[in-house]
Amino acid sequence: MDHDLNGLTKEKYAAVADRHSAGSNVVKNCALAFVSGGLICIIAQLFYDLITCSAASHIFGEIDEESGKTLTVMFMVFLGVLLTALNVYDEIGRVAGAGTIVPITGFANSITSPAMEYKSEGFILGVGSQMFRVAGPVIVYGTAASVTAGFIYYLIR
Amino acid sequence: MDILLKYLSVFAVGGLLCMIAQILLDKTKLTSARILVLYVVSGVLLTAAGVYEYVVKIGHFGATIPLTGFGYSLCKGVFKAVDMYGFRGIFTGGLADVAAGIITAVFLALAAALFSRPKSKKI
Numbered sequence: 001m002d003h004d005l006n007g008l009t010k011e012k013y014a015a016v017a018d019r020h021s022a023g024s025n026v027v028k029n030c031a032l033a034f035v036s037g038g039l040i041c042i043i044a045q046l047f048y049d050l051i052t053c054s055a056a057s058h059i060f061g062e063i064d065e066e067s068g069k070t071l072t073v074m075f076m077v078f079l080g081v082l083l084t085a086l087n088v089y090d091e092i093g094r095v096a097g098a099g100t101i102v103p104i105t106g107f108a109n110s111i112t113s114p115a116m117e118y119k120s121e122g123f124i125l126g127v128g129s130q131m132f133r134v135a136g137p138v139i140v141y142g143t144a145a146s147v148t149a150g151f152i153y154y155l156i157r
Numbered sequence: 158m159d160i161l162l163k164y165l166s167v168f169a170v171g172g173l174l175c176m177i178a179q180i181l182l183d184k185t186k187l188t189s190a191r192i193l194v195l196y197v198v199s200g201v202l203l204t205a206a207g208v209y210e211y212v213v214k215i216g217h218f219g220a221t222i223p224l225t226g227f228g229y230s231l232c233k234g235v236f237k238a239v240d241m242y243g244f245r246g247i248f249t250g251g252l253a254d255v256a257a258g259i260i261t262a263v264f265l266a267l268a269a270a271l272f273s274r275p276k277s278k279k280i
Contacts, residue, residue, distance in 0.1 A: 026180070029179050029182075029183055030179050030180060032179075034179075035172060036175070037172050037175025037223065040171065041168065041172075042168055044218040044221075045163075045167045048218060070257035072218065072258055073222075073257055074261045077261040078261065079173035079202065087275065093198075095268050098176070098178035098181075098182055101192070101193070102196060103171070103175070105222075105223045106193075107193070107258070107262065108266070110190075111264040112269045112270075115270040116270050116273055119270050121262040123270075127267065128234070131270075133221065134189075134193060135259075135262070137193075137194050138197050138224070142197040142227060143252060145160075146234070146235045149202070149232050149235060150236065150246065153239050154247055157185065
């Protein structure tokens with residue numbers, strides 16, 4: 001017993017403990033993220049297929065591909081905001097993990113959640129600035145990457 | 158059968174992209190904000206390299222709804238604008254294609270802040 005402990009450094013112990021405690025959790029978390037993320041994308045695909053199908057064109061008129069895609073993104077953002085405003089999204093997120101963070105509904109949640117939370121600090125420096133806590137970096141680095149890609153494309157096209 | 162296969166690939170691609178993020182969350186010290194930034198930038202780079210177009214062809218909304226799809230739209234938008242307007246397209250195209258998502262989110266979030274209040278955090 002004593003001999004075993006001597007060979008067990010702090011790092012080794014942490015590694016072993018990690019393997020035993022988190023091992024099954026990682027698999028479970030991955031499965032939950034996979035299913036929930038997949039389902040959210042299915043909802044988007046369903047919405048798009050419904051509004052662009054021939055039966056729907058009698059009601060809304062003909063919706064072309066680009067408009068359909070834009071409307072679908074707007075619908076998913078709406079869903080994300082609605083579920084956040086109803087205080088449901090975080091509850092789902094507790095189970096689904098990254099499955100609710102990565103889709104565009106999670107982006108909507110990342111804007112809505114601090115907007116609601118920081119209302120107590122006023123509408124300018126509270127709501128107005130805090131809503132970009134996560135979305136801000138996403139937009140900043142996404143835009144920077146797109147300008148870089150665009151510049152290279154401009155030179156080599 | 159065709160439609161079943163389509164929905165299956167939407168589910169698989171969307172699920173896979175979320176699962177990769179979950180692995181990064183669990184196995185690295187990356188926060189969710191960093192992962193989202195990583196996803197958007199990867200989306201831009203993969204689209205610029207011509208890879209993501211294939212992912213979208215297979216996964217449809219399974220590829221465009223995850224945040225990599227946000228990067229895909231940014232990059233596609235900027236390429237389209239460069240084709241149309243030349244130099245100034247570099248600075249106008251990116252946000253044009255994702256504007257609907259951002260504007261809807263900002264507007265509705267403001268409405269949510271006005272009309273809803275967060276549930277007090279359980280301790």
